[in-house]
Structure formats: structure tokens, C-alpha cells
Amino acid sequence: MNLREDIRVNRGQSKGQFVVVCFRIAHRLRTPLDVRPRIYAIGVGIAYRLLVEWILGVEIPWKTRIGPGLRIFHGVGIVINDRTVIGSNVSIRQNVTLGNKGATGPCPTIGDNVQLGAGCIVIGGITIGDGAVVGAGAVVTKDVPAGATVVGNPARIL
Template identity: 45%
Template sequence: MKKMIRYIFQDWSVNRSASIKSSLVLALFRLAQLATRSPRYLAGLASVYGVLYQVLVGWLLGIELPSSVQVGQYLKLRHGVALVVHRDTVIGDYCTLRHSTTIGNKQRSDGSFTNAPKIGNHVDIGANVVILGAITIGDHAVIGAGAVVVKDVPSGAVVAGNPAKILGVVNQSTNHETEFPLMMEV
């Protein structure tokens, strides 16, 4: 039981400087993940919770974070409003997501869809960012506000713009809790 409670509230400590809403959304998200893995005899209860989660987080709070998203430890949400994450996205440990960000797949000219992005550990994603397609964002990358990312981003890169271009590299010896990592020019 302690392990389950620790799992549900794991994001609480990294979001205490953000808002109670961020902490609550992530606790509800982790609970929704547990509900989808619940034993078969609890399927009805899990379904009811899934609908409640969708209504509360998706419709009322404006955050689309499906329980199927693979998220590592200690996700940080800054505001979170208008956040849209594709159900097949993979997000690593100690990542930060800001408001009005979209992470999703692309539709090809033949009508098929690409896979969703894979985001590494310690990635800091700014506000109003769009990350699309079967791309990989490397560990310790920083995505600047308003960036449109449609190609892989190497580990430690700082990118911004539309389309996103590498502006520098992060000094990866900085602490994962540093709000604005030190940058070195390329």
C-alpha cells in the first residue's frame, strides 16, 4: 500500500513550486495509470474512474494527458493548461512540460500516421511548443518557448524557432532541478 501511495504522489515534491493544480493533475494521472492495470474484477470501477479522470482533467482543466502515456519519475507541469500529449508518447524522468504544448504524431500524405515522440530524461520543454512525429528528444535537451520540433534533438541541445534549430548545448553537470540550465555556445 505504501508503494502505491508513493507511486501516486511521486510528482508532488517537484511540483510544489509550480501549483497545487499541477500536483493534483499528476496524482490523478498516476492513479489513472494504476486503474488501467487493475485486476479484471475491478474493471468496472477502473472504467468509472477513467471517465471521471477524463472529465476532470481533460474537460475541466484543459489538460490532455492520457493514462496510456509512458511517463518516467518526477514529471513537472508548469501551469499545464492547453497541454496535449498523444497517448503513445514516451516521456523520461525529471522532465518539465509547460502550458500550451502539443506532443503528437503526424499524418503522412498517404493518410497513415507516424509514431509519437520519445522524450529523454531531464528534458525542459517551454510554453507553446509543438513536438510532432516519430522523433527522439535526447536527454538534458532544452526546447525553447514557441519551438516547432519535427526532427530529432540530440542530447544536451538547446533548440528554438520554427522549425527548431540548435542554438547551443546545455552544461549537463547542472542539477536537474535547475530552472534555467547554463548554456554554452556551439
């Protein structure tokens, strides 16, 4: 688990810390070991969904692959598809959506050290390169190169 790093980067954001810690625990327990009954993992998954998704309004499915150092600012309204892959040291602000086009379409891959601004939407099987910045309210439907900053709807590189 990447718990220590996640707690450190979310210092001062108690809700972000709580959401990320709950995610890491649920993610770790979602694949039961031989010594852990499956019902235990299912119970943790249900508790995670009730608390984090229904009460706090942050949808990060417990099977999503997320690297260490996930930082959540003002964690509310965040929706992430479970097939999205998120790299290390990614910052996510409120009302961010990372998803697919349609029910079964491909999902985004977010690189390392990426910043996702408030209310941005990243949709489809695209890649956001390492160190990129997605501005607040941007709607991203095409790949973003490493180190680029994108803004607007549709998103364009600055």
C-alpha cells in the first residue's frame, strides 16, 4: 500500500486523507488472500462504497489502479471509472470526471505528476502525459503530451 505517501501529500486536506486511506484499504482487501474469507472483503467493499461514494460523494471504485501520492483537494463530486489508470503524484480537485464514452469504451490513462483542475472532464481512451496540467473546466477528448497545459472546451494546448 502507498498509505504513508498518500497521507503525507494530503496533509491539510483531512477529507482527502480520509478518502485516499479508505480507498487504499479497500483496494488492498478487494482480492482476498487464502487466509482471509471472501465475505470479509465484500463487507469492506460495501462499507467503502456506502461511506466514500454515497456519503462523501467521491466515486473511486476500489479496483481502480492508482499510483502512490494521490492528492485530493476538496473531495466532492469526483467520478472515476474503474478502468482508468492513474499514475503517481497526481492531484485531483473537486468535480473531476475520468471516464469512458459509452458503457464499455476505453478509459483514460493519467501519467505521473499530473494536475487535474476543478470540474475538468477527461473522457475516452486517451493519455494525459507526465507532468501535464488540465485546467479547471477543461473537456479533454484527445491525448495531452507530457508537460503540456490544456484549457477550454474542447481542451486545447496553451
